[in-house]
Structure formats: structure tokens, C-alpha cells
Amino acid sequence: MPAETAVLKAPVGVSGARGHSQSTGDMVSQTIGRVNDSELIRAAQRGDRAAFEVLVRQYDQAVLRLALHLTNSEPDARDIYQEAFLKAYRHIGNFRFECSFYTWIYRIVTNLCLDHLRKRQTRKEDPPVVMVSSGQEVVLLDRVSDDRAGANPERDLMRRELGAKIALALTKLTPRERMVFELKHYQGLRLRTIGEMLNTTEETAKNTLFRATQKLRSALSPMR
Amino acid sequence: MKCDWVKENIVFYVYDEMADDAKFEFMHHVQHCAGCKQELEAAQAFRSDLGALPEPEVTPNFLASSRMHLQEALEHTEQSRSVLGAFIFDFAGWMHQIKLAPALTAALLMIGFAGGSITTWKLVPQKAIISEPGGPSGPDANVAGIQSVVTDTNSNKVTITYDTLRPHTYVSTPDDPRVQELLLLGTRNRTNSDVRIGSVDMLKDHAQDNEVRDALVSRLRFDDNVSVRLSALGALKGYVRDDVHVRDAVMEALLHDGNPGVRREAIALLDSVKADTSVREALRNLALRDPDQYIRTQAQKYLENTPHLD
Numbered sequence: 001m002p003a004e005t006a007v008l009k010a011p012v013g014v015s016g017a018r019g020h021s022q023s024t025g026d027m028v029s030q031t032i033g034r035v036n037d038s039e040l041i042r043a044a045q046r047g048d049r050a051a052f053e054v055l056v057r058q059y060d061q062a063v064l065r066l067a068l069h070l071t072n073s074e075p076d077a078r079d080i081y082q083e084a085f086l087k088a089y090r091h092i093g094n095f096r097f098e099c100s101f102y103t104w105i106y107r108i109v110t111n112l113c114l115d116h117l118r119k120r121q122t123r124k125e126d127p128p129v130v131m132v133s134s135g136q137e138v139v140l141l142d143r144v145s146d147d148r149a150g151a152n153p154e155r156d157l158m159r160r161e162l163g164a165k166i167a168l169a170l171t172k173l174t175p176r177e178r179m180v181f182e183l184k185h186y187q188g189l190r191l192r193t194i195g196e197m198l199n200t201t202e203e204t205a206k207n208t209l210f211r212a213t214q215k216l217r218s219a220l221s222p223m224r
Numbered sequence: 225m226k227c228d229w230v231k232e233n234i235v236f237y238v239y240d241e242m243a244d245d246a247k248f249e250f251m252h253h254v255q256h257c258a259g260c261k262q263e264l265e266a267a268q269a270f271r272s273d274l275g276a277l278p279e280p281e282v283t284p285n286f287l288a289s290s291r292m293h294l295q296e297a298l299e300h301t302e303q304s305r306s307v308l309g310a311f312i313f314d315f316a317g318w319m320h321q322i323k324l325a326p327a328l329t330a331a332l333l334m335i336g337f338a339g340g341s342i343t344t345w346k347l348v349p350q351k352a353i354i355s356e357p358g359g360p361s362g363p364d365a366n367v368a369g370i371q372s373v374v375t376d377t378n379s380n381k382v383t384i385t386y387d388t389l390r391p392h393t394y395v396s397t398p399d400d401p402r403v404q405e406l407l408l409l410g411t412r413n414r415t416n417s418d419v420r421i422g423s424v425d426m427l428k429d430h431a432q433d434n435e436v437r438d439a440l441v442s443r444l445r446f447d448d449n450v451s452v453r454l455s456a457l458g459a460l461k462g463y464v465r466d467d468v469h470v471r472d473a474v475m476e477a478l479l480h481d482g483n484p485g486v487r488r489e490a491i492a493l494l495d496s497v498k499a500d501t502s503v504r505e506a507l508r509n510l511a512l513r514d515p516d517q518y519i520r521t522q523a524q525k526y527l528e529n530t531p532h533l534d
Contacts, residue, residue, distance in 0.1 A: 052298070057291075060287070060290070060294075064290060069280060072280060074280075074286055078286075078290045082293055085294055085298075086301055089298060089301055089303060092303065114468075162273060162276040163276045166274055166276060167277055176502065186279070191241050199473075201476055201479070201480070203479070204472070204475065204479075204502060204506075206236065206241070207506075209236075209241075211501065211505065213235045213267075213270075216274075217270050220273065
């Protein structure tokens, strides 16, 4: 491994439970490491696998979280994660620095996720469960708990019902609407960036977000 | 009318995607309109309600095992390197090295100056090398740019002239992978639009290849020459239905291309995918607002032909 790569190889912390705001914060902190991306990319383009692995560590948590959130399945998320980085490794020679590496890798991941969502839509699968690596299915909503002081079972139940409605409503979106909504609402990206990642315009991303929120609001309106 | 505008833009206000001047106008209206205020509160409540859905967590074990699997897979993966890529001079990388090595820069400048002084008295025009597949004088130097693409339909041969350290000509059939690599380079020729047009025309029969299709999409989106964009559009015709990137590029051309001819060609290609929700949304907007009468009429016609989808 070249000396410059060794110096750059800072450990990335592994953290456990996080909420929405934290996930956005994580992404921001991961992006801080992008300063040295171009050196790492050039090294990876020359065949330095260690440099590529450092790049992977900068983005892999965000990639894995996005894939897991969209697929609700750890095995599927792992497949997408692995395929995305293998694809990136094989084709990093084609990376021309016309966009950030972050946009490039996210473009690969979102394409793989869209393919996955389209296949799932064809199979009409919409399980509100998450499949963990052991193959066991865990009902996603069982993970909802209200640990705040003064929490009561009735409120907890209502929250579970709302969560179930949201999970169901999300499955009714088209894969593209689901993707734009995910990248905007849960990942907190700008519509311009989302457009770049999905190889489309900001205007199209805007229209797609509008349709997605309209559909979700209409699906959830009886709850309020 | 103002209320309609506010309702159409509430979601962008809630997600902080509104320009500052529009935001001011938006808030000014909401403060004085009870209906819109209520609508805004509902949209904000909707956004907050979505927090009720638990996010699946990336546990440390899951992350660690995923990394391990990836590392194993990387050990058995080779980077793909195109034959042409090995010959292309990486100018950016070279400049980067130079930036880090001022002494080398100075040495190269001195060598260049000395070499130039010695050789300027003997400038002889170089004769183009003509090579054929498998011939003895294969490409052995950096490709600097594509000079011309000439097709002979009688002999089914394509002749590509490109610069290396001296002009070089390669003669082969259009199916030769080397020809396709050179044609891909030809699509990026910045100085000669004839080369780009010739390259795109030659590549249109090979658009089933992803790399070729990407190059055509790129020409459609970014080329400043109308003929190149039209050629690329024609070459992508068969892929609008199955390739969503092609569809998006055609939509983008329809919505934003500055040339009416390109836009009219683009809308014709979307006929087969008018059931796509994004396409229909775009068609609705065009049918109402497009300044081009032809586009408005076509968009309206497509929507009327499939009214059951609304």
C-alpha cells in the first residue's frame, strides 16, 4: 500500500441504533472525508486495492443504510451493497471526475435499488417485515417502542398503527417515486443532487417528489 | 390562483426546496389565508407523522459481516481495463504528478526546450500510417484525437483516421471492437462535429452495448451540435421503452432542448411509453404550457389516446 494511502486510512466508527436525524448527520460526517477522495481514486485507478477499500469505508455505512431502508431485507441490502462496490471497483477506471465519487457511487446504488424495487413490484411483495441475516423475519413494527417517561400503551398502539399504514403506503409508490422520496425525506438530499444521481433533471425529481407526497398524504389522511 | 400556487408548492416549502424570494411570497400569503395556513400545518404534520415508521438499523455486526464479504469478493475481482484505455494518455493524472514534483517539472521544461532547439531545423511532415486488423503496424502510441470517420457502404468498411504521435489510419469492418472503441472516442471529439456525427451514425447499430448507449445518451444531453443530437436521438429510438436512462434523456431533450426539431423528434419517441407516470406528467405540462403549438397538440393527442390511465 502506498504511504499516502496508509496515512489516509482513518478508522470509521461503527455505531448502533440511530434515528433519522442521526443518519443524515452520519452522511454529512462521511462526506467530510471526501477531501482526499481524488488521491484515493487515482490510486485505485492504478490498481491499488487498499486505496479503494479506504474509499469504501467512507461511504459504505450510508450505502448499506439506504439499501436496507429500501429493501427491508438484510440479505438483499448486503447483495446490493456488495454488487455496487464491486461494480465501482471494476469500472473505477471510467471515473472521469465529472461528478463527486459520492454521486457516482450513489448513482450505482440507486440503479441497483430501483432494479430490486421493480422486481419486487412485479412479484407484488410488500412485507412490513425486515429479514435479518439469519433468514429470520422480524416484524418491523415490533421494533417500535416508546421509552419516554409517561408513555402509555394506547399511544404506543396508535404509533404502531400509523407505522403500519406508512409502511403499506410506501409500497404503493412506483419504484422511482419511492427512491426520490427516500433520498429526500430519509436521506435529506437536495433535489438537484437526487436528479444527478438518478440521471434526470431537478425538475423531474421535483415532480416525482410532489406525486409521491400526494399519494402518501392521501393514503394516510384517514389517520388524522 | 395564489392559493393554487401555494398548494402546489407546500411540499417544497416543507422540504426546504423553495427559492428565498418564492419562500417570502409563500409565507406572506399563508399568514393572510386561513385555508392555506391549515394546509401548511397538515403538510408539516404529515412530515412529522412519517417519523412513526421505524428505520431498520445497520447493526455493527451486519456492517462488519458485509465488509468482510465485500473484501473476500474484491480479492477475486479484476478491474476492467479497455484495450484503448491502456493507450490513452492520462493528462489529469500526469498534471497531478507534476504538481507534486516541481523538480521534475523543471527538468521536463529544460529537456523540452533543448529538444525543441535541436529539432526545429528539421521539421518533416509525417506520413500517415495505414494499418489493418492484425497488421504489422498496430496502434503503438497514445491516441490524441479522431480526425475523420469515412464509411464505404460498398465494401462494408469504415476508415478512421486518428492522431497518435503521428497520423494513423485504421481500416476494418464496423463490427471490429477496435473500430468501436475509436468511434466512442470520435463521439467526444470537441473540435470537429463531422467526426461526432459520423461516429454516432456508425454506432447506432451497436446501441445494444451499454457503453455505446451511454455515449449516445451523453451526446443527446450535452452535444452543442443539433445534427449530433438528432443522430443520437435516432440511434436511441429502440431503447426508450426498455432503458429508463434513455427515456429520461429523451424526456430531458423534450423538456429542455433549445432546438424545436430535436424536441419534435423526442416527443415522437415517447409515444410508446406514454403510460409511464413521469412521461404523462411531462405531457400534461407540455399540453398546457408549451410555447410550440406542435408539441402542445402532440402531447394532448397522446394523453387523449390513453385517457383510462388518469
